[in-house]
Amino acid sequence: MYLREVTLLKDNMPSSREYPFSLPLVRKLNKLRLSRPVTFFVGENGSGKSTLLEAIAYQCGFNPAGGGRNNVYEVDRSESALGDYIRLSWNPKVTNGFFLRAESFYSFASHIDEVAATPSYGGLSLHNQSHGESFLSLFKYRFGSRGIYLLDEPEAALSPARQLALMRIIRDLSDRAQFIIATHSPILMGYPDADILNFDGDRMETVRYEDTDHYQITRRFLENRNSVLRTLFEDEDEDDTV
Template sequence: MALAAKPYLQRITAQFGKEVDWDRHPYNVPSVRGLESISFHPDVTFFIGENGAGKSTMLESIALALGFGIDGGSRNISLNTALEAAPLHQSLRLSKSFKTPRDRYFFRAESFHNVATRMDEIFERTSASAQSLHARSHGEAFMAVLLEKFRGKGLYLLDEPEAALSPNRQLAALSAIHQLVRDDSQFIIATHSPILLSYPNAKILLFDGTGITEVAYQDTEHFAITRDFLNHYPRRLQQLLDLD
């Protein structure tokens, strides 16, 4: 029987040195402070939590430990246009599969513009070129990357990919992710989207004030709040907006 290649990234383990300042970000964030290890699902692992809970910080630190630039893109693009310091990756130890993924990509919504600009520079094209990601909306550009750049048998890290996607496009992204999973790909995704979170059998890790906890989809606030609002939106609007 052939050995399974996935998960390409099996686990991260934290090894904090004496130089760590526990009073400074990101080490003062509970999910980082209490980090021991995280095991990943062979197909899809989600990071969820409120803003500031540490999910994006963790994802970008994993990306840096894997050799990506902090702005994202493939490992051939090493950008840090904001000159951000992300020391957490130095404390992470990676456990990987015996098999190396054929394709790798780190998508970071807030710096995707910088990656698109760098791609134009590399291929010597203008932003008006049909091949330029700048010639498309943010949502169209991400879908182009997902559908055209991701080649399968890959390890893909996505930080809030839903940021520029309509609900319909989120459904399309969910379908594309599934096709890539069927082609031996692994995803680690930080998201607020209840649509993306619905991916079957995914591992969902909640980052909050108690640390990191695995939760079921229907136990997430994303699912519960969205369902409650849609089922009772006239009353919820009345309560939220203090309407008569």
Template sequence: MKSFDAPQFIHSAKLIREKVESFERFPFTLPVLKNLNSIEFHPKISFFIGENGTGKSTLLEALAVSCGFNAEGGTKNFTFSTRKSHSQLWKFIRLSRSFKKPKDGFFLRAECFYNVATEIERLDEGPGGPPIINSYGGVSLHEQSHGESFFALMINRFGGNGLYILDEPEAALSPTRQMAMLSRMHQLVKDGSQFIIATHSPILMAYPDSKIFSLDNGVVEEIEYEESEHYTVTRHFLNNHSSMVSQLIAD
């Protein structure tokens, strides 16, 4: 049975449909937005899953910006912008928040983490205060592999009692590191944290005390882990890999 005993910073998000001038303009052309009313989050971990193009990243970005994070990622103190490509969806999102405020927070966009690492180095070139990189393990994120820098972020920078919004955090992680991330997430949840994650990883999605929202049918639909395509396809492939590969590469 799923428990709901953890503190919750974001209860729900509602699309203010009456403010939308047209559902024929991006991002409101996305089927999931045309059908969206509200989302009730799990106090510990909520997952957004779905095929490419269903709107996971667009929705996650809007939630992050509504929470005060920089659209390209980082903490709420990051204000850099390399290219303003984020949508205006955040202006149409109304969040229901807890009276309890997170002491920590981070928005991770896998595709923009290089820019975050560059911004850290730029800020550390300026005068005053201890180097920001110390909070990330003390080693330049550019001097580590993509996967190592992701993991350094979660181990060193995520301090607990925080709101962490992660867009495809598994992108640079091996299966073993994804399992290590699952363990780290659990530690942070026990320290009072809340996660909202867009992912394709059946390993991360296996976290038991969570909600999984599928966007595949043009709606935000809560499903069970075993009902997800990620689980069923991966399981079928691993149990029948020889025959499936033969079919996939047949002339």
């Protein structure tokens, strides 16, 4: 464990009418305490989990567009609006790590091709691998040392089998690395002994894996697919006749 606490500096924030300060997350949260090597941020789209993760990356000195402390490049939305309004508490502080932002990974791969004299991710350019292979190459060859790793929806490019492969990589690094992961994947959030922080509801709280919407909806669908689809499509037909 390295990062122990995230504090929102609300007294210094701009008007709550402006995004991202209008997010329910900002209104609900004062301090976030981290107590385990692996923490998942879960919640619906727009709940603020990726925004908070990006702000943490900014305060770690990582590129908010994705990368580590030495990856300097720019893409649209490469600034963290919330980053100046949080404080991180460490014990001990680490400066090594990485921020994976799935939506701008292509730009990160292009940046690596520009600055690297030779391909450093399994001997191949990240652009010369499939999307899923390039993600796994990043995890294998970049995530190896003591540090903090922030992953924003890493499942975006990973098949179920490769999500399991990522879990094994996390396990192998868990004695010297800390992971904070924003995800919608019921596979990834099943990682053992992790904290799952739910951003939905009236306040942020730790939830059991089996109590997440992701687990319950997926299980209901897999066990009762025909019934779920029948109900879903019947509701749709009723809406069309109104």
